[in-house]
Every structure is written in C-alpha cells, then in structure tokens.
Amino acid sequence: MASSNDVVRIAAVSDIHYGKSSQGALVPLFSEITERADVLVICGDLTDYGLPEEARLLAKDLTSTVRIPVIGVLGNHDFESGQEGEVTKILGDAGMRLLDGDAVEEQGIGFAGIRGFCGGFGRGALGAWGEKVIKDFVQEAVQETLKLESALARLRTAHRIALLHYSPIRETVEGEPLEIFPFLGSSRMEEPLARFGVTAVFHGHAHRGSPEGHTSTGIPVYNVAMQLLKEKFADRPPYHLLELRRDAVAVEPPAERRAQGRRAGDPGSTGESSDLAARAPSTAR
C-alpha cells in the first residue's frame, strides 16, 4: 500500500460564487481541505458578479485559512462586471494561481487551465456557419481549446490535470434541463484531453449536472460544482478528493494512460477517487 508521502491529494470544488455577504462562508470547508489535501483547485465562478470587492472577501478567507497551494480558473460569473483583470490580480496577490491557457506544476503534478466555452456537444454542437456572430461564438470555443492544447503541451509531468469551468462532455451536465445543454459546455474541448494523456478533468458551471463522467477515451471528468456536490452527497463536505501517485512514470503511451484513466475514475459515491488502483492493490478510498 502506498504511504501518505507517495500520494498527492487534490481537493476540487467549483462555483463558490462569493458575494458581498460571503465573508467567512467557506472557512470551515477551506479548513478541512487544508488538513486533508495537498493542493486545492477551484474551477471558476469564484465570485457572483465578478466584482473586486467579492474577490477581496474570497482572498481574505483563502489567506486566513488555506495553507496549501490554490490553483484555479475563472468562470463566466467572474466576467460579469468586466473587471476580470482586477479579480485575477486580487486573487493572485492572495497566492491563488489563476490559469488562462497556462500550465503550472505543483507537488509533481501538472495543471493546465482554461475557462473554456459553450456551444454544445457531439452532433448537436453549433457549427461555424452562416452569420458572423455565429462564427464568432464558435470561434471562442475553438480559441479556448487551442489555449488548453498549448497549456497541456508545456507539461512534462506524469500526471496532467485539466481545469475548466465549462464541461468538455455531455455526461456531466445531464440533470440540467435539456434546453440549456448547449450553454453548459463544448465537446470541442475534449480532443486535446486524449491527445495529451490527461489523467483527470475538473469543471463546474452545471450546478444541477452529474458529478462524474468520462470522455470518449475513458478519461474521468468530475463536475465539482459545489451546489451539485451538496445535493448529491449531503453527508459530506462539498468537494472531490483525487489521489495520485507521485512516482507515476513520466512518459506513457496514450493508450495505456487512457486505460488507467478509466480505472481511476470510479470513485463510487464517496467523492474520492484514486489512481492507486491502477498501479497497486491499494484501498485508498
């Protein structure tokens, strides 16, 4: 069995929507995470209206409570007031690393992040055809996908984790009204995940979606929207804990990696998952 030093524990949550009266709201959650995990990731909608004062309240709670690295991406709500630059700066000054087509390494694990965009899934995805405004809309998803691709290409770590706000697959938005599926994500973002052998994907945005799904190549995708985790797993704090081995081999054939991803993505209802099972008969959850 792997010892605690052999594994990195990633706690993931999303859509915390800090508003003007949120001061202290997530201190208990952040306290638990800082005790149990090695890295905290937050997948967007950090604020409710994208206001600097909201970001400052979150920054205060993070700096007073969290003693582990914090990595994240912005969500659509963080753009609402057109002050996303200031929101990014405030949270950056508080030590949070916000990724926008960037990659960082922490505890030997690689993280690539984008906000992502919408447009729908599979055969129902909106195509770049007709009016310019439709082409521009589709182009946004294409651009975000290119940013994800270049971020993933920079990572040389054994494990690559993708952070998105919007979903790259349909499965984790199921539970939402069918009519709004196209506004919850885009399957255009799925292709680079397989090509770069991503270990797992975290996203949010679909507050009433499904907690877990897989890409067409078997990569586990976790919707960690806090509202969803609260509703589905009322008996535990609303975050997902993913455990990864530090000593994973750095270069693996994509096919083998995908097979491991399939086995890693079976957390049951505990909200925890581990890649340990793919490598040793461990009982990490």
Ligand SMILES: [Fe+2]
């Ligand atoms: Fe949200």
Ligand SMILES: [Fe+2]
């Ligand atoms: Fe959102």
